[in-house]
Amino acid sequence: MPTINKRISEEIRAQARKLLEEGEVAAVLGYGAGSLPMTVKPLVVRNPEDCSKLIWNTFCVLNLANYLPAALKSVEPPRGPRDPKPEGPLPKVAILVTGCWSRNIVVQIQEHQVARDRVVVMGVGSRGMVSRRKVAALFPGLEILAVKEGDHELVVQGADFAETINRWSVVRDNCQSCTHPDPVLVDVRIGEPVSERKNPNPFMQVDAIEQKTGDERWAWFTAEFATCIRCYACRNACPLCYCPTCFVDDAKPQWVGKSLDAVDTGLFHILRAYHCAGRCTDCGTCETVCPMGINMRMLTKKLNKDVLNLYNIEAGMEPDAPLPLTTYTMDDPEKFIATEVTPVPGAVKEGK
Amino acid sequence: MIEEWNKVHVVYVPAMEKQAAASPDWAPGWCRLDSSSIALTFPLPIGPTPASVKTFFFPQPETLLTYTLENNHPDKGLMREPERSRDMQVVLGVRPCDARSVLLNNLPYQEDQFFQANRQRTALVGFSCDQTLSTCFCTRMGGSPLDSEGLDLALSRTEDGFLIEVCSEKGEALVADLELAPAPESDISALAARRNAGGNPSATELDSLKGSELGTLYDAPLWQSLGEACINCGACTFICPTCYCFDIQDEVVRGQGRRIRYWDSCMFPLYSLHTSGHNPRGQKVQRTRNRFLHKLKYFPDRFGPFSCVGCGRCVQDCPVNIDIREVMDDLIHLTAVE
Numbered sequence: 292m293p294t295i296n297k298r299i300s301e302e303i304r305a306q307a308r309k310l311l312e313e314g315e316v317a318a319v320l321g322y323g324a325g326s327l328p329m330t331v332k333p334l335v336v337r338n339p340e341d342c343s344k345l346i347w348n349t350f351c352v353l354n355l356a357n358y359l360p361a362a363l364k365s366v367e368p369p370r371g372p373r374d375p376k377p378e379g380p381l382p383k384v385a386i387l388v389t390g391c392w393s394r395n396i397v398v399q400i401q402e403h404q405v406a407r408d409r410v411v412v413m414g415v416g417s418r419g420m421v422s423r424r425k426v427a428a429l430f431p432g433l434e435i436l437a438v439k440e441g442d443h444e445l446v447v448q449g450a451d452f453a454e455t456i457n458r459w460s461v462v463r464d465n466c467q468s469c470t471h472p473d474p475v476l477v478d479v480r481i482g483e484p485v486s487e488r489k490n491p492n493p494f495m496q497v498d499a500i501e502q503k504t505g506d507e508r509w510a511w512f513t514a515e516f517a518t519c520i521r522c523y524a525c526r527n528a529c530p531l532c533y534c535p536t537c538f539v540d541d542a543k544p545q546w547v548g549k550s551l552d553a554v555d556t557g558l559f560h561i562l563r564a565y566h567c568a569g570r571c572t573d574c575g576t577c578e579t580v581c582p583m584g585i586n587m588r589m590l591t592k593k594l595n596k597d598v599l600n601l602y603n604i605e606a607g608m609e610p611d612a613p614l615p616l617t618t619y620t621m622d623d624p625e626k627f628i629a630t631e632v633t634p635v636p637g638a639v640k641e642g643k
Numbered sequence: 644m645i646e647e648w649n650k651v652h653v654v655y656v657p658a659m660e661k662q663a664a665a666s667p668d669w670a671p672g673w674c675r676l677d678s679s680s681i682a683l684t685f686p687l688p689i690g691p692t693p694a695s696v697k698t699f700f701f702p703q704p705e706t707l708l709t710y711t712l713e714n715n716h717p718d719k720g721l722m723r724e725p726e727r728s729r730d731m732q733v734v735l736g737v738r739p740c741d742a743r744s745v746l747l748n749n750l751p752y753q754e755d756q757f758f759q760a761n762r763q764r765t766a767l768v769g770f771s772c773d774q775t776l777s778t779c780f781c782t783r784m785g786g787s788p789l790d791s792e793g794l795d796l797a798l799s800r801t802e803d804g805f806l807i808e809v810c811s812e813k814g815e816a817l818v819a820d821l822e823l824a825p826a827p828e829s830d831i832s833a834l835a836a837r838r839n840a841g842g843n844p845s846a847t848e849l850d851s852l853k854g855s856e857l858g859t860l861y862d863a864p865l866w867q868s869l870g871e872a873c874i875n876c877g878a879c880t881f882i883c884p885t886c887y888c889f890d891i892q893d894e895v896v897r898g899q900g901r902r903i904r905y906w907d908s909c910m911f912p913l914y915s916l917h918t919s920g921h922n923p924r925g926q927k928v929q930r931t932r933n934r935f936l937h938k939l940k941y942f943p944d945r946f947g948p949f950s951c952v953g954c955g956r957c958v959q960d961c962p963v964n965i966d967i968r969e970v971m972d973d974l975i976h977l978t979a980v981e
Contacts (some may be wrong), residue, residue, distance in 0.1 A: 326958070326966040327778065332961055353963060357874070361927075367873075434689065434776050473813045518671065519701075522908070524962050525877035540913045550704035550891055550905040551671070580962030582878045 294442050299415060299482045300347040303387065306479050308342040310385050316411050317382035318525040319367035320355045321345040328438045329423040333617055347387070347481075349421045349440055349458065354576040355386055356530035358393035361630045362386075363535030383409045385479070391465075391574040393474035394607025395530040398570050401607075401614055411473065414477030416485025419459065419466035421445070421576075424584060426461045430454075438639055465588060468493040475608055475636060494596045500589060518583045521549075525577035525587055526563055531570050538562060542640035544548050564590035569598045570606050644821055649676050653732040653765075655699075656685035657692035664767050665833030670698045673734070687736045690776035691954040692949065695884035696734055696741045699762045700748065702904035707891070709759065729764055733817065737769040738931065739779045740952040742793030744884035749885065750946040757904070766813045769794035778955030779869070780968055781918040784840070786952055789838050802832045849971060853943050855978040860940055861932070865973045868936075870928025872963050873944040879965075880934065885950045888914070909933050 293301075295412060307319040323334035323344045331351050335358070336342055371547040388396060393412060399405035414567040427435060437478055439446040446455050459467075466472075473485045492498070500511060523539070526532045539547045539559050548555035564587070571591040578588040598604055601624050646652050658674040670692020708722040745767070752758035770787035772779075781788060793795035795814035798805045806826050809815050852860070880886040890907040893900055907914055912932075915924040924930050942950035951967065958966050 325964040326969060327964065330964040331966075335868070335871050358871070361871070408898040432686075432688070436777055520671070520878075520881045522879045522881050523875040523911075525876065527874040527876040528962055536912075540911065542913065543914070548894055549890065550894075550903055580874075580876070580878075582882060582962075 295418070295442060295482065296348050296440060296442075299615065300345065302481050303347055303413065303415075304342045306481065307336060307345055307385065308339045310411060310479070311339045311342065312388045313350070315383065316385040318362055319345070319413075320358055320362055320386040321534070322347065322351050322353075322355075325350075328435050329421070333358060334364075347415065348444075349418070350423065351387075352422070352463065352576065353528065354392050354395060354530055354574045355388065356392045356399060357385065357528060357576070359386055359396065359530070360533060361401065363405065363409055364468065368452070381409055382408075384415055385410055385411040387413050387415060387481075388464060388474050388476070389415055390469065390471045390473050390485075391417075392474070392530075392571040393476045394471070394572040394605075395574065396476060397610050398605035399615075400469070401450060401612075402570075408443045408559065410476045411451060412474065412476045413479045413481055415481045416472035416474070416483060417466065417469070417472040419456065419460050419462035419469070419472070422463040425455070427464070429456060429461070431520070450502050458624045463575050464496065465573045465578070465592075468495065469490055471605075471608070476610070494592065495509045497589060497593045497596050502591075503525045510579070513584055516556055516560055516591075517553065519551075519560070519585055520557065520583060521551065521556060522582060523587075528580040529567070529568050532563075532575075542588065560587055560590060563587075564594055567591050567627060568594040568604070569604065571595055572606050644818075645676070647821060648733050648817065651731070653730050654790050655732065655734045655847075657669075657687065657694070658688055659688070659693065670694075671703070672698065685736060687770060689774045690772070690779055691740055691956055694734055695882065695956070696737055696745060697748070697884050697887070698735055699732065699765050700758055701746060701752075701887055702761070704903035705757055706901050706903055708902040711898060712895060712900055712904075714851060715928060724921045725761060725901075727760065731764055731766060732769060733766045735768045736793065737767045738954070739769060739788060739790035739792070739794070740786055740954040742767055742769050742778075742883050743781075743786050743790065744793075744952045744954075746793045747946075747948060747950055747952065750948075761857065766795040766817055767793065768796045768814075768817070769798065769882040771797065771799045773800055776955060778958045780953035780955060781970075782953070783913070783971075784951050784953035785947055787838070787839060787841050789834070799834050800914045801833070801975050806830045806834055836933050848975060849939070849949065851978045852939055852971075852974055857936075857940060857944075859977065860936060863974065863977050865970070865977075866932040869965060869970070870926070870931040873962055874926060874963055875912075875927050875930060878908050878960055878962065878963065880908040881906060881909055882956045882960055884954060884956075885938070886934075890914075898924070909937070910923045911964045931965075935967065935974075939971065939974065951956075 300336050307321065311319060317337065319336040321334050321336060324346055325331045327499060328348045331346065331348065333353055333355060334344060336345060362384045366384060368377055370377065376425045393414060396405060396410065396412065400407050426438065430449065433449050433452065435447055435449055437448040440557065443458050444451060444455050445458050464553060468490055469604040470488050472492050500508060503511065526537065547558055571594065573592060573595055575588055576584060580589065604612070604615040645654065654676040655670055656676060659671055691825040711718055712723050713719060744779060769791070769831050777787050789799065791808050791810050795811045796817055797808040797810055807818065807823065809818060842878050888907045888909060891902060891906045893902050912922060912925065916922045924933060938950040940942045958968065
């Protein structure tokens, strides 16, 4: 009996081929095999014969929605920046999504980055993706040369060892706490739908940090971000970050210093997280792609918690729902408005 | 040995754990041995160290000049050279690939006073690799896991200890006051035999790229799919031991200014943005192509060797699994077809 993911891979190839052959879509966004164990490559397939390269496994950790706007642009007939839009419908792109990525597409639709009628959503119910880093941490000092995937276990092999581990134990933190593993948009269903997961508190990791004292939280923050090399992989892998010029790349004026000053690095991470407030679906890609293993997802997760508590909204659940932070209603929480000035203890006036 | 060095020099070893905070003499990815530390041992991973030695020669950032903008200050606006540490720093646990990267970076930085000053005060103590990782490809780039090139002291494991090769004057100074047993002939010949068995390191397979037409490589169809997958982060360029691009900026905080040189990445659009607003590498695919062609074509055309030592760090850490070994295979295939 082939594994669930083997069957899903077969189904993806067949459906992708069908969509391309029938001319329904001009490109399919999926994954190809990686060159190392536990890696995959993002892949844009444009010919039916290349569909056999498509795979699906438990290491599909990159968010493909990040590639969607560029893929849509790439299939349009070429035109200059001032040329009018060509008449008739533009070619479509098919994309593989799980729960969180489908919600990213919903956000892209809400924010007018993607036209719904140009996307064919191939929905896969997510069983949680495995963190390469978590697996490697179980084998310190050993190189993993191959990982064989079963439905509930992984066989990890090196030069002189082979060990079977439980799959769920190495699934990424964001997937373990996820409550919406099934896509909210589906045009082509792949595999079986996955039911909603019950999680009494998806914000356990955030709570643990919130319960610390101010000094402890500051210590956590400075230590967590001390090793950041400012490669911006977290930003560039994120489907929410599509500004033509990011605030850290602005030269006139320059908002953020360019070297590894802790203040600049901290500012980048905090501002990046705030730009994602009310839009982040906790797909975990930022954390996954970080070459330094920084847990920056804690910042966005905290904001997800705040947005849920303040506005009762989880990003990207309904295409027609308003965006929480660009919509004003009379009963919005206003607790942040100070009605009287309270003296800050220990504050000293400058210039005296 | 380490104990003696630690008394007079600043000694760094690879950091295996996440480091807490930055101090002025902090080198990302490396940890400074504490003078009071009793345990003078350190773990050395198989393959390259977590961070490359680039940081010691090409710090992120390097302060080039300092100045004050305070009103009424007699020196207002005067650029001054900052006090530079001349203390010898000893870096332990350097792998042959990283040692070679210093020599390669030295080619463009031959006349750079900052790089040269850092070279002068840094001694590299290296360990040859008994084991390599599946991502290591130093032999393909003309290096060898047993190489001593670029090191000041090269240590190789023998049956009952280490064979120390003194490779430079700096290396000689490091062992001058130590009482070391002379190496037995058998160990020396054993190492020489191991080196010979590895063959003469040369990048013959890749050499076809050096003679090939730039236009053929430039217009290769592979860049399109690579550029499509690449997210244009700077991870590969920052962890790479042979990426050496920088930008210069003035930073002023409360009237005190410093002119810094900091790491830049050809993956970033700002890297090639002109003042006019024109960007010759405005598209992702152009930037991705530039990184590989710089390492495999532009640099060798200008300086001779390839600007890659085969440490495999980018292979391991690329978020989208762009593998330079596959890029090289594709390019070789392309030139073979020509």
